[in-house]
Amino acid sequence: MAEIIASEGGGKKKGKKRAKKFSTAIDMTPMVDVMCLLLTFFMLTTAFSKPKIMEIVLPEKTNEPSKTEIPKWRAVNIILDENDRIFYYNGLADPTKPPIPTVIETDFSKDGIRKMLLERNKVLFKQISDLNNDVLTGKQVMSKDTLDQRLRNLRTYDDVGPIVLIKATEKVKYKNIVDIIDEMAICNIARYSLTEMNSFEEKLLAKAKRDIAAGQTGQPN
């Protein structure tokens, strides 16, 4: 009896040494929790949309007045005023050289200042958008550098588009300035500059505002 049992038991042990069956599944919940937390943290703190920049170059400050003559037919003066008002006049205002231009009020909308600028800048705008379209549709194949160079050339040699002089009164908000410079970029204006208002223009602006106010109330000027 004892022998048999011993042999049986011994035989079993020798034949198959079976490892104990452990469950290999590890409870991953805590790990998932921590990872979820970290993931959320990194996702929220990552500065995803990097801010963009708009470049402007201001004319160098010198005591000498600039010598560049602006042809009268190309000049467009934009005057920004408080409460998002915007005025413009064509040509140059010089009290000694009449006729004195009329100051017109417009607005920042699509049909306001943009329409006016686009109409004045039609030639250059068409050239630039044609070139861009040709590249997009594959009619012309060129590298990005070449394209940039050609766009720059178009702007440099533009001699019919407007020369925009941007002026602002005292209480204008920063947003308006950025908006108007952005409008230059949208309309592909080749030449524009931020300049100071002179006293004659202030008078013109004041007169225009009076006229508009009088027009609205219906009273004779």
Add this chain to the structure above:
Amino acid sequence: MGKIKVAKGAPRTDMTPMVDMFMLLLTFFMLTATFRPQEPTQVDTPNSISEKLTPERNLITVYVGKDNKVFFNVDNGEDSTMHVRQEVLKNVGAAYNISFTPEQLEKFERMDAFGMPIENVKAWIDAPDNTAREALQTGIPVDTTEAATSELANWILYARKANPRAEATIRGDNTADYKAVKQVLDIFQGAKIDKFNLVTNLEKVEVKLENL
């Protein structure tokens, strides 16, 4: 007849794929993370169509907040061995007869944008926590008197001397006055910088000539 067995106990989901994905995303975010710099004031920048990205380094940033308060930041340049910030602080301090300890200089190097009169900078560096620090952010004086150039002008001047390659960047708020921004622009031009980067948000505008 076979009986439908109802599983007993909590059902187990295999979470391995989820963990895999988490791990991947986590690694991605950890490696690409560039932390959002702490801003001294809330600034809502205007929109523009420009798609140019802000450079990472070599920036002199001037913030113009809602209330026209001005804040200043300069980074450490190409690599941190240049210690641009330390040099700027040391030189500006010297211009106003204020000296900083090496520990303060070192701490300042790791800090961010600030805006307070120069005599409060020390207190700002040594402030125990962020609330105390924020209370000190009162804006940098920009007004130039006949006797002396403004503090902002000095900060810009010495930042430019310490890192000549630094570009001028302006983060103006939508509602800031142009007058305040113009003052900053003038100060920059006084330091012979005529090219500016205005920080804006991207906005898409479609313009077609046919619409005219």
